[in-house]
Amino acid sequence: MASKIAIAATLVVLAPLACAPARAQAPLSPEEARAIEFGKEIYKVKANCQYCHKWDGSGDTGYGGVALSLRKTALTREQFTEVVKCGRPLKGMPYHDQYAYTDKRCYGMTRDDLGKDMPPMGEYLSKREIEAVVNYLFAKDVGHGESTYQDCVDFWGSETRQCEPMKK
Amino acid sequence: MKNLAYAGALACSLFATTSLTPIALTPVAAGDMTQERALNVAKEPQNWLLHHGNYEGHRFSQLKLINTDTVKNLKPVFSVALGGFESGGRYKHGNLEGTPIVEDGMMYVTDGWGSVYAIDVSSGKKGQIKWKFDPAVDRPWAGDVACCGVNNRGVALWKDKVISISLDGRMFSLNKATGEMDWERKIADPAIAETLTLAPLVIRDLAIVGPAGGEFGIRGWIDATDLNTGKQVWRTYTIPGAGEPGNETWKDGKERWKHGGGSVWETATYDAESDTFYQGVGNAGPDWDPEYRPGDSKWAASVIALSASDGKIKWGYQYTPNDPYDYDEISEHPIINAKVNGEDRKLLLHAARNGFFYALDRTNGSFVLGKQYVDELNWTTGLDPKTGRPLNYNPNTDVQEYSPGSHGSRAKPLSERLCPSHFGGKNWQPSAFNPELKLLYIPSVEGCNQVETVEQKDFADQGGTIKPRERFSGGGQKTTRPLYGSLKAVDPTTGEIKARLKLDYPNWSGALATAGNLVFIGHADGTLSAHDAKSLQEVWSFNVGTGINAPPISYSVNGKQYIAVLVGSRQSPFVQGLVPELKNTSTASMLYVFGL
Numbered sequence: 124m125a126s127k128i129a130i131a132a133t134l135v136v137l138a139p140l141a142c143a144p145a146r147a148q149a150p151l152s153p154e155e156a157r158a159i160e161f162g163k164e165i166y167k168v169k170a171n172c173q174y175c176h177k178w179d180g181s182g183d184t185g186y187g188g189v190a191l192s193l194r195k196t197a198l199t200r201e202q203f204t205e206v207v208k209c210g211r212p213l214k215g216m217p218y219h220d221q222y223a224y225t226d227k228r229c230y231g232m233t234r235d236d237l238g239k240d241m242p243p244m245g246e247y248l249s250k251r252e253i254e255a256v257v258n259y260l261f262a263k264d265v266g267h268g269e270s271t272y273q274d275c276v277d278f279w280g281s282e283t284r285q286c287e288p289m290k291k
Numbered sequence: 292m293k294n295l296a297y298a299g300a301l302a303c304s305l306f307a308t309t310s311l312t313p314i315a316l317t318p319v320a321a322g323d324m325t326q327e328r329a330l331n332v333a334k335e336p337q338n339w340l341l342h343h344g345n346y347e348g349h350r351f352s353q354l355k356l357i358n359t360d361t362v363k364n365l366k367p368v369f370s371v372a373l374g375g376f377e378s379g380g381r382y383k384h385g386n387l388e389g390t391p392i393v394e395d396g397m398m399y400v401t402d403g404w405g406s407v408y409a410i411d412v413s414s415g416k417k418g419q420i421k422w423k424f425d426p427a428v429d430r431p432w433a434g435d436v437a438c439c440g441v442n443n444r445g446v447a448l449w450k451d452k453v454i455s456i457s458l459d460g461r462m463f464s465l466n467k468a469t470g471e472m473d474w475e476r477k478i479a480d481p482a483i484a485e486t487l488t489l490a491p492l493v494i495r496d497l498a499i500v501g502p503a504g505g506e507f508g509i510r511g512w513i514d515a516t517d518l519n520t521g522k523q524v525w526r527t528y529t530i531p532g533a534g535e536p537g538n539e540t541w542k543d544g545k546e547r548w549k550h551g552g553g554s555v556w557e558t559a560t561y562d563a564e565s566d567t568f569y570q571g572v573g574n575a576g577p578d579w580d581p582e583y584r585p586g587d588s589k590w591a592a593s594v595i596a597l598s599a600s601d602g603k604i605k606w607g608y609q610y611t612p613n614d615p616y617d618y619d620e621i622s623e624h625p626i627i628n629a630k631v632n633g634e635d636r637k638l639l640l641h642a643a644r645n646g647f648f649y650a651l652d653r654t655n656g657s658f659v660l661g662k663q664y665v666d667e668l669n670w671t672t673g674l675d676p677k678t679g680r681p682l683n684y685n686p687n688t689d690v691q692e693y694s695p696g697s698h699g700s701r702a703k704p705l706s707e708r709l710c711p712s713h714f715g716g717k718n719w720q721p722s723a724f725n726p727e728l729k730l731l732y733i734p735s736v737e738g739c740n741q742v743e744t745v746e747q748k749d750f751a752d753q754g755g756t757i758k759p760r761e762r763f764s765g766g767g768q769k770t771t772r773p774l775y776g777s778l779k780a781v782d783p784t785t786g787e788i789k790a791r792l793k794l795d796y797p798n799w800s801g802a803l804a805t806a807g808n809l810v811f812i813g814h815a816d817g818t819l820s821a822h823d824a825k826s827l828q829e830v831w832s833f834n835v836g837t838g839i840n841a842p843p844i845s846y847s848v849n850g851k852q853y854i855a856v857l858v859g860s861r862q863s864p865f866v867q868g869l870v871p872e873l874k875n876t877s878t879a880s881m882l883y884v885f886g887l
Contacts, residue, residue: 285429
């Protein structure tokens, strides 16, 4: 079982991308913009992902543990979604699918298989919410280079000093 | 004339129940808070005038109508909904860690974003919010560099003012009767990740505070404000500068003491006899990469004794030299006089985050005794009986290697088990001392976790890439097993544990001891419990339905004794996330008051 857990833990090692893909800056439709805003609020407040991964997904240290950069992840959207749903056993990343490990949907393992190595419970998110937060991250963070002042204002708004240090 | 004054006061008092005009808010009975009163709180057992109950940090109420016989009849008598749970910065919601202050039927409490509520509790039937002061904090700006939550641990009283602070680094002098601001002073600067969370310590006309920010590269300090003018009187750095005693313990040769941590985030204790206050000091920066800062890293993880009048350091005592754990020692240092081995001693007590109980000689900082109080401790094999230094401290090395596997290093970043966990032991949550039974009650976090080292990069002003407000912790914590808690009654003259009680959850509320031979604590599942002061057996409890992270207090009005506590908590996601039954707890922001 230990090896199975180790596989699950290493399955999702987040390796840096060789290069960030070029992205077309096509304007978003109002519905697309709303969907991204919905995903952002999950990342920012409801699931509070930013507590560990930082507002721009660049990763952090400290009381949220050594949390990896989402901007540099090499995971596919499907793998990424699985990590959000299932967490990472032994790595501190919480799971967000309320029914994770009640059956074999997560890495083929159940709560009984994991025992004391169950990842922590995060905020439970619906399928729609998980899709939204993954969409948000792939639209704004994953594969992107260093965050900019405008990224900061987009995240925090303009009524705070929060982005001042990034102003060139 | 006397009768006229009484009639006028009565009219104001009656008017106050129906109107919020300024004249109606004029207190009838409240007198000015003076140094004389602060030194003699024992003469006003009906009030809770100082953060820790008294300057000595005892958190002991002399009231005893609620006692081991009557506590079974204790019930909630009213509650008051507060605010301050808005998200901000990296936090999903606020938190309540404040200690209420009570003076003549008026209670002053704060929420995490620094709003102050003046609540009339004189009726014993309801709490009427007379005024609320909102400092309008820029929440993302302050909340993104707050290490551990949206916190504010309370106010202080001075003359006819309420002295409060806000997370974004300001101090306020507020009219006690109306809440109108007299002045504000920007003391700590979130631009360099300094925040304020502690209740001010008022001594004479000085308000003493210090900043949190030990995970973000601050250099800690202790600062005194003249309350008459709102101006600074003195500031003393907790991390000594070049040429100051202790600076030689920063041996990197690159002036890394300038970002050396040593934060201050819980209120000090004060000995009026020597005009000395005793301030616990936080972790060194960076927390978990001690190779970045070879040397003992003074005065991080220490207590320092300072002169109130000029802020000069009289002595310091370091608990965990070159701390690789984040064994921050900001919490209170109760003062007692007692016989140790037949000799009268002036003691300074501390239940340390590193898992040991210490008694020091407060006149000179020398070690008197120390003993493990947590269930499990593995980072050292004990304390040197003469110096109190960890037995595996090596004076011939600059980077300490405590017990193998208990901390990370650059060569082997992830530790094995660390006990107590980096949370402690006892974190900020205050202990209580019963002077009649001569027992110190230590509410604590029990269990183990891991810490991980990540090689720390330099700050931009020292040739590196780290910008102000960025993380400067040299690693992180990892908690994969549930922690639990305990309440222990310790004889401070021997360190012997006289009674112990295992708690289901780590304790984050602190304790209250009363002359009714009771000890009150709050729990993460919303239970407020009372315990027999000798056996610690639970004798009463009530569940408020959401977590308690704040210390209870006691006061009386019109001869009736009450217990009050702020309710509503942000639990660490790494604690709550491992406890299924707490998973779906909703937050609230409430004051609860209990009476017979």
